[in-house]
Amino acid sequence: MAPPEVDLPLAGIRVLDCSRVYAGPIASMLLGDLGADIWKLEPPSGDETRGWGPPYWGDPADRRSAYFASVNRNKRSLVVNLKTDAGRALLDRLAASCDVLLHNYQPSVAAQLGLDADHLRSAHPHLVVATIGGFPGDGDAAERPAYDLVAQAVSGLMSVTGDPYGGPMKVGVALLDLTAGLQAAIGALAGLVARERGRADGFHASVSLIEAGVASLTNVLGHHLATGDEPRRWGTGHPDIVPYQVFAARDGHLVVAVGNDAQFERLLSVLGLDPDPRFASNEERLGGRDELVALLSVRIGDWSRDELVAALTEADVPAGPVNAVSEALAAMEAAHDGEWMQVGDGMRIAPAPIRIDGQRLPLRAAPPRFGGDTDEILGEAGLSPDEIAALRAEGAIG
Secondary structure (H helix, E strand, O other): OOOOOOOOOOOOOEEEEOOOOOHHHHHHHHHHHOOOEEEEEEOOOOOHHHHOOOOEOOOHHHOOEHHHHHOOOOOEEEEEOOOOHHHHHHHHHHHHOOOEEEEOOOHHHHHHOOOOHHHHHHHOOOOEEEEEEOOOOOOHHHHOOOOHHHHHHHOOOHHHOOOOOOOOOOOOOOHHHHHHHHHHHHHHHHHHHHHHOOOOOOEEEEEEHHHHHHHOOHHHHHHHHHHOOOOOOOOOOOOOOOOEEEEEEOOEEEEEEOOOHHHHHHHHHHHOOOOOHHHOOHHHHHHOHHHHHHHHHHHHOOOOHHHHHHHHHHOOOOEEEOOOHHHHHHHHHHHOOOOOOEEEOOEEEOOOOOEEOOEEOOOOOOOOOOOOOHHHHHHHOOOOHHHHHHHHHOOOEO
């Protein structure tokens, strides 16, 4: 029996997504997952990530790299050259038909392309504008470009990531792009709520990758503020909780994440260890970290990974295997009766993790072909076939 259709909360909301690469597309994809109609406006060269391959889905000439596909589901693509007068005029016409406009251009570039937030708010008071930058501040600082790697470095995240005896390390995914994108989406949603409550003078939500990165340090930053101590790298360990790290079993690795004394007592019981007054509290465990970790490592090394994870789970001790990506995917498929991945236009795509009333969000549109929806979108914005043809002749659209 087919699952019931989800009543998508953003159905009827239209988003003009002028962003590229990662953070902006993450924000618009989330809004699209929730039901918004996403018009992905691309320059004649296309979103850069279309060419970040191989691998590609389908014909490489379609320029749908696996990277691009991972952050562009539930969108339609149109090509507009905002470097032309006609393209900028078309942008205003499209914005008039939309509820949200999103971009991640530097301020000077945005002004040249007709995407200046003050202009958009003045011309379209109904419009919620959400922007993502690299560096915080105004003037020259705001003009500095920043990819996620730069943000991870400058924000301090790399200084607390990696082996304690090695060099700084980036997280394995573009985490601060993701974080900033999620915050931009939240800002856009806040703007829609404000408009619904009667705000009529425009709304601009902005976030920068690096400010998002510093804010994401949360407890690490809090520790520094409270003590003045410079945070350090702990590998897989935790500065404030022990044991909370990776351990090696005889056939693989697992994590043990003990958050309180009762869980620690149950961990000892599973491992056949007697309670030890030297480690009775978390404070004492922090003081005896090296001795305790060495003791636990010996016992854990006698177990197979999956047997120990099962025993700890049975004892209500937080633990899990260190999965390869393929193992994590298999676990998701198993948890959803083999129907976790979504398929569209020959692509296998991870679904949105949000559920509405217990139902998963649908894949309504596969990641779009470059400019494949230009005429359709312009028609929905009220342009006639003759106007579309004229814009194409002027080089304003693809």
